[in-house]
Every structure is written in structure tokens, then in C-alpha cells.
Amino acid sequence: MRALTQREKRTVRIGGIGLAVYLVLFGGLQVWTFFSKKRAEYNQSLGQVHDLRRKVDLYQGKIQHTKKLMESFHMDPARMTRESVMGQASAAIQRAAMGGGVAIGAVRESPARPSSKELGSIQLEAMGPAPALLKFLEQTHSLGFPLIIDSMQIGSDPSRPGPLKLNLTIIVLDFDQWNLEKRHA
Amino acid sequence: MNAIQLVTPAQYFLDIGQESLTAFNGTAGLELPLSRQPDGRLTEACKQDLVLQLQKFFDRKPWQPRARVICAICARGVSLRRLSLPVSGKEDLNRLLPLQIEREFPLPPDQLAWGAQSLNGTKSQTDGSGPRRELLVAAVKKDNLEDYASIISDSGGTALFTLAALARSYLCPQEPGLYAVLSVGRTSSELITIDGGVPVAVRVLAWGLEQFAGRQGNSPMDAAAQVPQSSPHEAAATFRGIAVAASVRPISDGLSPLVSMINGQALGRKVFVTGIGSLNADTNFAGQLTQRIGGGVECQPVDVPPGAAASEAILGLQRVLDRQGSQPPLVLQLKQTDKKTRIAPEATLKLAGLGVGLALLALVLPFFEALALKSHLAHKLEAMKPETARFATIDRELDFLQYLEQSEPPYVDALLVLAKAAPPGTRFDSVSMNRRGEVSLRGSLQNGQQVAELRSKLIDSGFFASVGIEDQSPTPDRQKVTVRMSAQWKSADLRKAPPPEPLKASTNAKTSTASAIPPAVGPQESPTPRQNPLTPRIKPN
Numbered sequence: 001m002r003a004l005t006q007r008e009k010r011t012v013r014i015g016g017i018g019l020a021v022y023l024v025l026f027g028g029l030q031v032w033t034f035f036s037k038k039r040a041e042y043n044q045s046l047g048q049v050h051d052l053r054r055k056v057d058l059y060q061g062k063i064q065h066t067k068k069l070m071e072s073f074h075m076d077p078a079r080m081t082r083e084s085v086m087g088q089a090s091a092a093i094q095r096a097a098m099g100g101g102v103a104i105g106a107v108r109e110s111p112a113r114p115s116s117k118e119l120g121s122i123q124l125e126a127m128g129p130a131p132a133l134l135k136f137l138e139q140t141h142s143l144g145f146p147l148i149i150d151s152m153q154i155g156s157d158p159s160r161p162g163p164l165k166l167n168l169t170i171i172v173l174d175f176d177q178w179n180l181e182k183r184h185a
Numbered sequence: 186m187n188a189i190q191l192v193t194p195a196q197y198f199l200d201i202g203q204e205s206l207t208a209f210n211g212t213a214g215l216e217l218p219l220s221r222q223p224d225g226r227l228t229e230a231c232k233q234d235l236v237l238q239l240q241k242f243f244d245r246k247p248w249q250p251r252a253r254v255i256c257a258i259c260a261r262g263v264s265l266r267r268l269s270l271p272v273s274g275k276e277d278l279n280r281l282l283p284l285q286i287e288r289e290f291p292l293p294p295d296q297l298a299w300g301a302q303s304l305n306g307t308k309s310q311t312d313g314s315g316p317r318r319e320l321l322v323a324a325v326k327k328d329n330l331e332d333y334a335s336i337i338s339d340s341g342g343t344a345l346f347t348l349a350a351l352a353r354s355y356l357c358p359q360e361p362g363l364y365a366v367l368s369v370g371r372t373s374s375e376l377i378t379i380d381g382g383v384p385v386a387v388r389v390l391a392w393g394l395e396q397f398a399g400r401q402g403n404s405p406m407d408a409a410a411q412v413p414q415s416s417p418h419e420a421a422a423t424f425r426g427i428a429v430a431a432s433v434r435p436i437s438d439g440l441s442p443l444v445s446m447i448n449g450q451a452l453g454r455k456v457f458v459t460g461i462g463s464l465n466a467d468t469n470f471a472g473q474l475t476q477r478i479g480g481g482v483e484c485q486p487v488d489v490p491p492g493a494a495a496s497e498a499i500l501g502l503q504r505v506l507d508r509q510g511s512q513p514p515l516v517l518q519l520k521q522t523d524k525k526t527r528i529a530p531e532a533t534l535k536l537a538g539l540g541v542g543l544a545l546l547a548l549v550l551p552f553f554e555a556l557a558l559k560s561h562l563a564h565k566l567e568a569m570k571p572e573t574a575r576f577a578t579i580d581r582e583l584d585f586l587q588y589l590e591q592s593e594p595p596y597v598d599a600l601l602v603l604a605k606a607a608p609p610g611t612r613f614d615s616v617s618m619n620r621r622g623e624v625s626l627r628g629s630l631q632n633g634q635q636v637a638e639l640r641s642k643l644i645d646s647g648f649f650a651s652v653g654i655e656d657q658s659p660t661p662d663r664q665k666v667t668v669r670m671s672a673q674w675k676s677a678d679l680r681k682a683p684p685p686e687p688l689k690a691s692t693n694a695k696t697s698t699a700s701a702i703p704p705a706v707g708p709q710e711s712p713t714p715r716q717n718p719l720t721p722r723i724k725p726n
Contacts, residue, residue, distance in 0.1 A: 035552040042555035045562045062583055069586035077582050141593055148592050155615030178585045
């Protein structure tokens with residue numbers, strides 16, 4: 001193999017340098033792109049973490065409020081089972097009435113429409129002295145079930161002077177069908 | 186070691202002679218031999234050895250600043266000139282001085298290492314050219330100092346050069362008028378003449394203690410015979426080293442060559458002699474020299490503290506630094522600056538490198554952070570995702586409970602308002618309400634006036650939005666009026682809650698019940714159990 005001339009050596013050297021510069025630039029660009037991508041992903045994750053932290057902070061207040069309401073109603077909606085709520089609520093109402101000296105008369109349960117947010121309604125007749133009836137009315141809210149007294153009628157029984165007669169229609173709400181969008185809509 | 190000592194550079198002294206170099210750090214000293222080429226410059230082997238030895242001696246840690254090394258150099262090749270310049274500002278002086286040096290010295294200023302010392306006071310010229318400033322300029326060929334500077338720099342120090350002969354003079358009493366300081370070395374000596382505290386001339390004398398000792402041991406005849414062959418030369422300090430040999434006279438003992446060299450020079454009245462500490466006390470070198478010089482010149486040995494590890498030049502430097510501050514009065518500079526602090530090029534490079542490194546680190550660190558922490562962050566996010574699902578449950582539960590709370594009809598409040606509004610003698614047969622707020626009641630009152638009163642009271646209570654009388658008719662016996670009323674309570678945010686009922690004895694309860702008027706709705710009393718269960722549930726305005 002013949003020896004390279006100075007001119008050829010110079011050409012090869014310049015070519016080598018050019019190639020090296022190209023490779024360095026190209027490789028540098030690739031590395032830069034790779035690292036930039038990683039950094040962008042990291043920043044995105046960081047943003048998510050910050051959002052989450054803000055959300056958690058926001059929910060601290062909501063959690064406190066929810067706890068307070070749960071204590072007030074003696075109820076944890078998430079633990080109620082749809083199948084047994086109606087029966088349990090009816091039993092609890094009757095227990096509360098009897099415990100307060102209120103006599104329970106006829107009780108009728110009727111299911112609600114499947115599309116509604118109600119599980120059903122309970123109609124009952126109760127009889128007793130006025131203080132006991134008022135106490136019973138008050139207790140229905142804290143029996144541990146989602147009960148709303150839809151209507152009430154209080155009056156005296158002409159045939160039995162003394163005790164008052166109370167007709168109540170109580171609605172049992174269905175937590176499983178509770179849908180935020182539906183309500184807000 | 187305190188913080189100031191950490192950042193303050195250590196200070197060392199070097200006395201660079203012809204044959205040896207003495208280093209001193211304030212407590213300990215080190216003497217190193219020097220080997221020179223025929224032109225007077227150090228050999229490469231000597232330089233390398235010096236660097237190694239000085240590095241050990243300086244013992245500088247990498248984090249410490251460079252040591253400050255004050256070097257006293259021998260007078261070989263050093264020229265002193267006294268210059269007079271017009272009084273001007275500092276900038277003008279820095280501009281004028283090199284021009285003056287170029288005129289006075291045989292070499293241009295850029296080939297010289299030179300320094301200037303301002304002499305005290307200014308002189309007014311008789312020719313009317315204005316006051317002039319007196320300056321003492323010392324200069325030496327730059328090559329001579331560059332070797333030393335390079336060695337010291339490689340050893341971890343920054344060199345500051347001054348004249349050893351001048352430094353030795355600081356050990357002597359500052360005599361008024363003219364005097365001289367003779368430093369006797371092993372093979373050569375230095376003589377500096379000082380007039381009024383200002384160095385006038387400095388000379389290197391090719392005579393040392395070796396000649397003195399050799400002559401003392403030989404007979405005067407032998408000495409006289411030997412003189413022509415080994416005649417010492419008197420040498421003025423010039424840029425080319427030893428100057429032209431002076432006229433040599435036959436001598437009879439070891440001091441004669443020295444005497445012949447210094448005779449004829451203006452010595453003043455006193456010659457202080459240093460470097461003779463190694464001679465026996467009974468030699469009385471100074472006394473012999475006084476006798477030999479004659480002419481009323483008195484030679485006086487300079488007292489050096491016994492056992493001092495440093496040379497006389499270093500001791501003189503220490504003394505002048507103690508007196509005058511951080512640097513000797515005359516400093517020979519390799520590169521002339523405008524007296525501002527300059528950072529050594531090596532330090533500049535280090536600082537620049539550090540800056541670039543920090544900038545790169547700042548640029549790269551976010552990327553490394555992304556690489557290092559991304560997986561950790563992803564795991565954390567994954568772990569938190571199930572938790573976020575609970576947010577929906579919390580929202581749902583909260584909404585449900587809030588709905589339940591808001592939908593709770595105020596039946597008991599309505600009954601209370603009704604009971605409070607009913608005038609005495611009122612009897613309600615039935616009261617019915619629903620959660621939409623529709624109230625209807627049926628009862629009997631004593632007269633129409635009471636009906637109107639009941640109605641207005643219900644409206645005034647702020648609880649009801651509307652109260653209407655559907656039917657009002659007198660009973661068949663005309664004793665009472667039966668009435669059917671309907672009302673609508675206001676929405677929760679508009680209606681006024683009834684004030685809490687004060688506690689009172691329920692004495693009328695039995696009579697009310699007996700008269701078949703519902704106690705809860707009867708006009709004579711308010712329901713007894715309201716105080717406890719209901720009071721907390723009354724909503725504030």
C-alpha cells in the first residue's frame with residue numbers, strides 16, 4: 001500500500017474531524033432529546049403529584065364535614081346494603097316508637113320506582129301522648145338510616161280521647177342509586 | 186485554627202543566595218544547596234529538587250490558598266537608580282516610570298523585573314519646573330527571577346521578591362547619614378551603601394569566608410605568592426553578573442582582598458557586618474576590618490539572636506514586616522500592575538473551571554433529577570391512584586348526607602310556631618304537613634277575631650310564606666268558630682327559626698290532654714320534650 005501524501009493526509013484528517021463533529025452533534029442531539037423527553041415526563045408526573053396534593057388538601061375539609069354528618073345521622077351510607085336497608089329501617093322505626101312509649105298501628109311498605117333515588121316508602125300509624133310522638137318524630141332522623149318524613153298528619157282520635165294519632169309517610173333513600181350528575185342536573 | 190487562618194494564605198520567607206537557599210516558615214528553617222549553570226541560572230535537576238523540597242516544606246493542602254512567599258534575592262545583577270519624577274497622580278506615575286526606567290537602564294522595562302520605592306518627601310526644583318518626587322528603582326533581568334517564581338509557583342506559593350542586602354539593612358540601627366552594610370558569605374559578599382535611610386548602591390564582592398579562612402591558615406608569604414593566581418575580583422552588580430575586575434593589589438592576609446575591594450567607596454562612618462556569626466569570637470573580624478580599612482570607618486558586627494533558624498535577610502524582612510505592614514518597602518515585580526490585586530493565572534483558571542463546572546451542574550442536575558426520581562415518583566403516583574378513587578366516594582357520601590340534611594322537613598318547628606301563635610281556647614282537630622312545606626290544619630277558635638289574630642301571628646312569625654283561611658264558619662251553637670287554614674312555609678334559607686322555648690314546668694299538660702287538645706299543638710302550652718331534643722336542631726338565622 002502506497003504511503004499517503006500530505007494533501008491526502010490532510011483531506012483524511014479534515015474528513016475525520018468533520019465526521020467526528022457530525023457524530024458528536026448528532027449524538028448530542030439524540031442525548032438531548034432523550035433527556036428532554038425524560039424531563040418532560042418527570043415534570044408531568046410532578047404536576048400530577050402537585051395536583052393530587054392540592055386535591056388531598058381540599059378533601060381534608062370535605063372529609064371532616066362528612067364525618068360530622070355521619071356522626072349526626074349515626075350512619076355510614078357506604079356500609080348500607082340495598083337489600084336489607086328497607087327492612088332494617090322499618091324495624092328500627094318500630095323499635096324507636098316502642099322505646100318511646102308510642103304504639104304503632106298499621107305499617108305499610110311500598111317500593112319506589114326503580115329509576116328514582118328512593119328505595120321505598122313506609123306508611124305507619126302511631127298513637128301516643130304528644131311528647132312521645134314529638135320525640136319519635138325527632139328520633140327518625142338519627143336512627144342510622146336515610147329516612148325523610150314525606151308527610152305527617154297529627155290529630156286526635158274522637159273515639160279515644162287523650163292520646164294523639166300520628167300518620168307518617170317515611171321515604172327511604174337509596175344510596176346505591178345516588179348519582180351526583182343526576183342530582184346536580 | 187480558626188476560619189480566618191483557613192482563608193488567609195500562609196507566609197514563608199526565602200533567602201536565595203548564590204550557593205544556597207534558606208526557607209523559613211516562622212518557626213522552622215530549611216537550607217537547600219543550589220547548583221547553577223555557567224550563566225548563573227539554576228540547573229533543571231536543581232529546579233526539580235527545589236520544587237519537591239519546597240512542596241514538602243510548604244505542606245499546602247489542596248483546599249488552602251497559595252502560600253505567600255517573600256523572597257530575598259542576592260544582589261547579583263541588581264541595579265539601583267535614584268529617579269526624580271514630577272509630582273503627579275498615581276496613573277501618571279505608572280505611565281511615566283517605565284519611560285524613565287527605559288532611559289536610565291540598558292534594557293527595556295518589559296525585560297526587567299523592577300520595583301520602585303518612594304523616598305520620603307518631594308523636592309522643589311530651583312529651575313522652576315515644580316516639585317518632583319524622588320524614587321528609588323531597583324531592577325534585575327527578568328530571566329533571573331522567572332526561574333525562582335516558577336519554582337515557587339510549582340511548589341504552591343506566590344512569590345514576592347525583594348533585595349536580600351536591603352533586607353539585612355533592616356537589622357542594623359538606622360544611622361543618620363551614610364553607612365554601609367557588609368554581608369559576608371561563604372564565597373562572596375554583598376555591600377550595600379545607605380544614605381539617609383535610602384540605599385545608594387549595592388555591590389557583590391567576590392570574597393567570602395572561605396578565602397578568609399584559607400588565608401588565615403597560610404603564611405603571609407604563601408598568601409602573597411598565591412594572590413596573583415587566585416586573586417579575588419571586585420564586582421559591581423550589573424545585569425551581566427560579575428563586573429569588570431578591579432585592580433588587584435598584593436595582599437598580606439585574608440582581609441586584604443576585601444579591603445582592597447571596598448576601599449575607595451563611600452562607606453560612611455560605619456560598616457555593619459553580618460554573616461560572621463560562624464567565626465570564632467576571638468577572631469574579631471570586625472575589629473580587624475576596622476583596622477584594615479582605617480580612615481575612621483568603624484566596623485560593627487550586627488547582633489543576631491543566638492540559635493536563629495533564619496538568615497539575617499529573613500530576620501530583617503520579618504522586622505520590617507512587623508514595622509511596616511504586609512510587604513517590604515521595595516518589591517521587584519515580574520509583571521508591572523496598576524497595584525490592584527490580581528489573581529494568579531492558575532487561580533483564575535481554577536475559578537473559571539469552577540464556574541463552568543457549577544453552570545454545567547446547574548444545567549445537568551434537573552435532567553439527572555428527572556432520571557433518578559422519575560421511577561420513584563411513578564411508583565408513588567401508582568400507589569396514590571387507588572386513594573384517589575376514594576375521592577369520588579367521599580363526594581358521593583357528602584352529597585348524599587348533605588341532601589339528607591337539607592331535606593329534613595321542619596315539622597317540629599312548624600308545630601312550635603303554630604302552638605305559640607294560637608290564642609287561648611284554640612283547639613286543633615288535625616294538623617297535616619308534608620315535606621314540600623304545605624300545611625293544613627282544622628280546628629275551632631272562640632271567635633273570628635281570634636282567627637284573624639292566629640293568622641297574623643303565623644305570618645309575623647316569619648316561618649310561613651303564606652297563610653290562608655279556606656273555610657271559617659260558626660258552630661251550630663254559635664259559641665265557637667270552626668276554621669280550616671292552609672299555609673306554606675318558607676324555604677330553608679328564608680324562613681326564620683322559632684326562638685328556643687324556655688324551660689318551664691309542664692303543669693298544664695294534664696289539663697290540655699284532658700280537654701282533648703293536642704298538647705303539642707294546643708294553645709296553652711308548648712310541647713315539653715322540645716327543650717331537649719329539638720333545641721340543638723333549630724337553625725340560626
